[in-house]
Amino acid sequence: MHSGESARSTAAGAYSVTEIVWLAEQQDYILRDRLSGRAQPLPRHADAWRLWLESQSAFHFKGRLGQMTLRRESRKGHPIYWYAFRHCLHRTFKQYAGKTNRLTLERLEAVAAELELSCRKLREQMRQRHEQAEREASEPLLQTKLRPPLLASDLILRERLLTLLERGRGRRLILLCAPAGSGKTSLVRQWLTERQGEPESAALPVAWLTLDAGDNEPQRFWRYLVAACAPWLPPHERERLSAAPARPLAATSGLGGFASMTVAGSADPLTPRLIALLNLLDEQGARGLLILDNYHLIQSEAIHQALSLLLSHLPAGLVLILLTREEPPLPLASLRAGGGLLELRGPELRFSxxxxxxxxxxxxxxxxxxxxxxxxxxxxxxxxxxxxxxxxxxxxxxxxxxxxxxxxxxxxxxxxxxxxxxxxxxxxxxxFDYFSSEVLQGLPAHLQDFLLRTCWLPSLQPDLCHLISGNQESAALLAELARRNLFIEVLDPQQQTYRYYPLFAEALQQAARQRLPAEEQRLIAYQASRWYAAHGQLDEATELALQAGVGQWLADLIERRTIPLRLRLLQGDPSLQHLRRWLAALPEAITWSRPQLCILSVLSILATLFEERRSQRRERRLSSAEEARISALLKRAEELWRESNDQEGLARLYACRVLVLEHLPGSPAEAARRFYESAVYARTALEHLAPDESDWRSFCLGHLFGHALQSGHLLEADQLSQQIESLMHESGTEADPWSRGVSGLRAFVLSLRGQLYEAAHLYRQLVHQDNAQHPLTLLAHLGQSQILYDWNDLAGAEEQLRLLEEDLSRFQSANDDDDERKAFMVSLLNLLAAQMRALISQARGQLDEACARLRDLLLAATSAFPATDFHRYLLGDLLVWQARLELARGNLEAARDGLYELARLCGLADSDRLADPEQLAQTLVWEEAPRLLTAEASAGPAESQPQASQLAPRSQEPQGLLLEQYQLLSARLLLATGQARQASLLLDEIQRQAQRYGRGRGLLQARLLLARAYAQQRDPVLASTHLCQALEQGQVEGHRRLFLDEGQELAVLLRELLPRVRGQILRAYAESLLEDFASAQGRQPSIIAVAEAALPEPFSAQELRILRLLVVGYSNAEIARELVISVNTVRTHVRHIYQKLNVHSRHRAIAAARRYGLI
Structure with a gap:
């Protein structure tokens, strides 16, 4: 079987344990158990074969001509039939195999052969695509961009400016900002020449990069920047950095509100690569000048952000010099205030x-x-x-x-x-009009003709000029123009590459429009476009095709140039402006005849919408006219791709539909219908998207992740996040902010699933990977605080909140143009941190203070944030805690009010039905909750295209996590009012749903409440059973607060259960929980004999540090990195700790440390 393939299929249902195998040496088939390897003869008689097939739901087939997995399917009133599946290179092929009575060995071999042929075709396609990608990655760099331009011989010495430049050697940035023709490049080039005669600077390296409009592409900019820094980089490091892709981020809008709070502001494709480059420059002790000419041509926000980071962390020996016509969007104010900026503007550059x-x-x-x-x-x-x-x-x-x-x-x-x-x-x-007319009139006729025909060309090469002008002496004419100094510069003397000065070219073009027939101008543009396209310069080719007005050729170039952009169009990429112009210039008939152009037109409309949101800083949905055009374009693209049976094209169409559905206007009910409809489209797209469509694949996976998270399907959400991380790793973008954002979201999901140790590990990784002002770092501090609270490490939780405050202060003071986004992040983080402080207060018994804080937070959260799914979840969490604290204070009426508000937030019932607080709990539990409990099942797997039944409108349903919060609070109210039997029935259903969807946190709470419910019903056996299950679940991840927050009623049950707890580790865990309960009451539990004597041996300071890191889940390797010691040293300390505590495991050590008050 080909490397990287298997016959498994996510669509093939349960794992098949039986397989039919062809043995070549025996020339026969056998049956074999895939788990045990035990073999037996294959039934040969027709009746025996049919009975065997009917006994199987799925089996694996390895025949002479191929292999596959078969699954049995049936419909009511129809015979049983079989489908075959083959998984190959992230694609699953599905084929109808036949009814049971037709499923012979010969039929199996035929189907396997067809699937094998499909796999071979796919492998060949992938091979061709891989070769094409390698060719594109090996595109050579234009070396003339990396060298300073030649210095004109007629320059005068401008000593006053050279002196100013010399003073800038101690600054971080030297900025030359002035209009065109101000002599910026000539001045810096003259300065470099003058400095060559100084002995102390003879060895000072200079890195030069002349930018052009094409360098707005992040990957291209990155490659040229690394090449320019060659004087300071070892060759192998230069090759490694150049190979690292600075890819754009996949759109994250599919993650809904949960994703927006995590990845906001982190869509920066260059930052991770630039950090690696800065670290390497620092290690190499780089000193010299890094010069970027024509920086005004850069419009990419990602590049501006990268340059801001470069300026903030530039090694001390380096100076950045920017030559630009416009003031760049960089943190110039802070550089001025800190004395790190030297500026030369237009007035200083003017000639005296x-x-x-x-x-x-x-x-x-x-x-x-x-x-x-x-x-x-x-x-x-x-x-x-x-x-x-x-x-x-x-x-x-x-x-x-x-x-x-x-x-x-x-x-x-x-x-x-x-x-x-x-x-x-x-x-x-x-x-320039006067200049062009006067200069042209003074030139020989053959030179005038040559200039007028070649002035449209962005770069001049002899063979191209020969093609356009028809003059075989083009090389000599270019040299003559250079000798005459007619505003032409030499880009590469060896390759005879030139370029007209922009102002001169504009003047010539104006004259050419007056002197050359329009048809001749279009012919020149078309011929030049063909030449540039043949030489791989697609930007130049497309612009000239636009001038030529040749629609079909322009369409060809648009598709070639923009296919790699994909979702980059939605990230504010400057190339979007070019795409809009190109598409607008195409006749409608051409656009409607090409499905890819239809999709690009849709993306252009959406990107315009996003740009307006960013510029106007307001929420806007698609207008009815935009919606109608998008619908028509998508319908036309679908028709064309169906006619050609292009499954990969249809997959891109479905992915695009997902993106469109997120931004359509409508009522909450329509939004809920689209919520499920888009998930069906995303699943269908993933079945057929090509493996190299990583942008679209990650977008669809991200959308399904958001869908699963909002639906409360945490097991699925965890699996999807791992698929996204795997996809990022395969595409080489695991260090991108998008990938790290997925890690942050996965940590959040893991904490909801109750997997605290792994979540804490991911949060720590995010803190180490990102700078202190990054939103992910801030959220990671908050996540760690929540986990430390769960472990009842209140001091540690407060310490994380302190670190969050410090980093948040720096985040607020950082120079950032997006003040609205920053304000939102600051408000959100402050609210979440305040909620954590309220929980810490209640954990310390300060109920009144905690209740007051939560009331204030509810008011703030209700008015400060937009009504998103995450906003509803946040409000729900605050309402639950407020109601729980009111229950703890004995205020049943206030708790009922909280449940009433939570029900309204979930959309379970209107206010009229819930007007009577006395009947609230019973009404909600027995009339609303059962209906919603059964409504949680997700849609089945999509077929090759979305089915009508799958896309049917549904009523608005609350997200699963919020519904679970409501159900658990309902059960608490039932217990508080003595309705234990009703509570246990509801909790049994909650427990089943939590197990089904991987909601570990909710499962643990349900088990604890079930123990209380059966204790109230005087059923000690069932109460002990559920409490034991809770202990076994909680001990694995070190949960403490979920137990402690249930109060002394649970402490009594735990104390009664303790003698029957089996296993040293579980018993130590139960004992430590009782100690925490007793500590909360200010006394020691009488059942536990706490050693009054001091430790036999005191602990050293280093041992205490290591012990505390063990408690929060650090591995030995992580402890070694944290304390800057070797792993062997850590092992020695851990062994000493075990000896002093008289234990043999980490869990026992933690329990003993708590008894002795060491943590």
């Missing part, structure tokens, strides 16, 4: 009169002071304007006459400059 005069003298122009004043008024010291003036002079009749007179005949100081100034001043055309 003395510098202008020196520049003109170098070009043979000697102006009088009055003429110089006139020129300064016209040009304002603009370097490009001065160069333009000298160029006009050199190409005018004055320059021609001077050249004819002998070239170096000295400076011209007669009336000629006066006449030139008069003409220059008197022109009413814009400067």
């Amino acid at each position: 009169q003395a510098e202008s005069a020196a520049f003109l003298r170098a070009h043979g122009l000697l102006l009088t002071p009055e003429q110089q004043e006139q020129l300064d008024q016209l040009i304002g010291g603009w370097p490009a304007g001065l160069r333009l003036f000298t160029l006009l002079f050199e190409n005018s009749r004055f320059g021609a006459e001077r050249a004819g007179a002998g070239g170096d005949g000295g400076a011209v100081a007669s009336s000629e400059p006066e006449q030139l100034l008069k003409a220059f001043r008197g022109s009413q055309l814009p400067l």
Whole structure:
């Protein structure tokens, strides 16, 4: 079997333990048990074969021609039939095998052969895709971008600016921000040249990167940045960093409210890679200059965030220099305040009169002071304007006459400059219009024709210019233009690659529109587009195809250029603006004839919606017109892909439908229907999406994760989060913020499942991986506080809240443009932290203080946050705790009010039905809860396409976790009012649902309440049974507060049960719980003999530190990293701890440490 394949299938139902195997050496089939390996003959008689098939629900087949898993299915009133499944490279193939009476060995071999053929085709497709991906990854870098441009020979020495630049060597950032033509690049290049003569700087490396619009692509920017940093990186590290993909994040909107609180603000594809680069630069002791030219062309928010991080953590020996026309969105204010910024703006870069005069003298122009004043008024010291003036002079009749007179005949100081100034001043055309017309008129005809035909090209190569102009001497003409200094720069002398200065190109294009026929302009653009496409420069090719107006060719290029973007379009990527222009330019007939263009049009509409939300900072849903267009586009795409039987295309369509359904307007009932409908689409899409569609796959998995979490199906949510992490690992993006966000969500799910140790481990990893101001770090502190509370480590829980406060303060003060997002995060974290403090207060017996805090928090939570699923869950949790504390205080009326509010939050009943508080608990439990308990079953697995029955509208249903909270609180009220029998019936159902869906926390609470319920019914056997089950479950993960928060009624039951508890570990756990109960009451339990004598041997400070880390679940390796010691040293300390406590296991050590008051 091919590597990475198996015959298992998630769609194939239960695991089959029986298999039919073909033995080549015996030329026969046998039956074999897959677990024991025991073999037996295969039934050969027709009746025996039929009876054997009817006794099986599923079996595995390994034949001569292939293998598969078969599952029996049946429908009421129809014969039994069989389906075959084959899992291959993350795809499951399903095929109808036949009815039982037709399922012969020959039929099995035929079906297996067909499935094997499908697998082979898939493997070949994957091989071809892998080869294509490798070719794309090996695309060479343009080396001219990584070298400073050549220095012009006619520059003058600008000592005042060079002195300023020299002062900037001790700053973090040198910013040259000025309009085009201000001489930014020339000044820095001149500074580098001047510094080469200084001995102390001779070995100082310089990294140069000239940016262009294509560098808004994060992966491309990353590759060029790493290449530019080559002077400081060992070759093997450079290759490793370049290979690390800076991928965009998959859309996280499918996770609903739970995801938004965890991954908000973390969609930054470059930060993890940049942190690795910064660490490596620091390790290498890098010193020198990192120069980024043309930074104004960068519009990507991800790159801006990465540069902000770079500035915040730049190694001391490095200086970043940015050359830009616009002020970049970087933390400049904090750099100014800290003295880390040197700025050179337009006014500083303008030529003084003395510098202008020196520049003109170098070009043979000697102006009088009055003429110089006139020129300064016209040009304002603009370097490009001065160069333009000298160029006009050199190409005018004055320059021609001077050249004819002998070239170096000295400076011209007669009336000629006066006449030139008069003409220059008197022109009413814009400067570059006058320039283009005057320069062109002074050039030979063949040069004018060449310029007008090639001015549309973003880069100039001889063979391309030959194709466009028809001139076989293109290489010589380019060299002549460079010699004439006609605003053309040399990108690569060896490859003979040039580029017109942007202003010059614009002027030439304006002239070309006036002189060349429109049809000829379109032909030039089309030919150039074809050339660029053939050379892999798709951005340039697409822009020129747009100018050419050739619809089908433009459509081809749009599909080629944007297929890799996928969900990146939804992350505010600047390339989206280009996509909109391209799509808008296409005739509708072309768009509607290509399903991929239909999907891209839908994504463009959605991305526009998201951009408006970000810019206007308000919630907006799709309008009716947008909804209608999206519906029509998706319908057309589905028709076209069904006609061609393109299952992978249909899978992308279904994934896109999931995205659309999340943003449609409608009532709560419609939103609930779409909630389930989108899950069906996501499952269907996953069945057929290609393995390399990692963006869409992770999006669909994320949506199903949010669906499972909101439905309370925690086991499924945990499995889905692991699938997402596995997918991220396979695609090489496990270090991305999206992947870490999934880890944070999984830690939250694990804590709800009651798996505290693994959740704590994940939270600790998040704290170590992210910086202190990252939202994930803040939420991890909160999660650790909750887990330490569950372990009854109240001091540890408070310490995590203190760390959260410190990091939250830094998070608030950090420079961030998204103030609204920050304000939301701060409010949410403050509320959750305040809730934890209220719980800690009640754990210490301060019930009045805790109740007052919870009342204030409920008021704040009701008004401060939007009505999302997470908001309802948060409110529900606050209501539950308030009601529980009111019960503990004996205030039954207030507890009933809390249950009433919780019922309304769940949408279980209207206020009229619940108006009588006296009948509230019984009404809810016996009329509403049973209906909702049976409504929790999830939809069955999707078939190859969504079924009508699966998409049928449903009434609004509360999320499963909130419903469980309501049911448990209902049971507590029943117990408080003496209705133990009704409570036990309800709790039995809660227990079954919690076991089914993996809600470990709810299961433990249900078992504890069942113990109390049966004790009230005077049934000690069942009470002990449920309490023992709770002890066994709680001991594994160290749960304590779930026991302690049940109060002294449970302590009495536990004390009665203690003599019958079997097993040293379980007994020690029960004893330690009783100690905690007694501590809460300020006395020791009489049944437990607590050693009054001191420890035989005192503990060292290091042993105490290790003991406390053992208690919170650290492994030996984690303790070693935390304390910066070896693992062997940790093992030695742990052995000494066991000896001093006279125990032989971690659990016994923890229990003994609690008895002695060591923790």
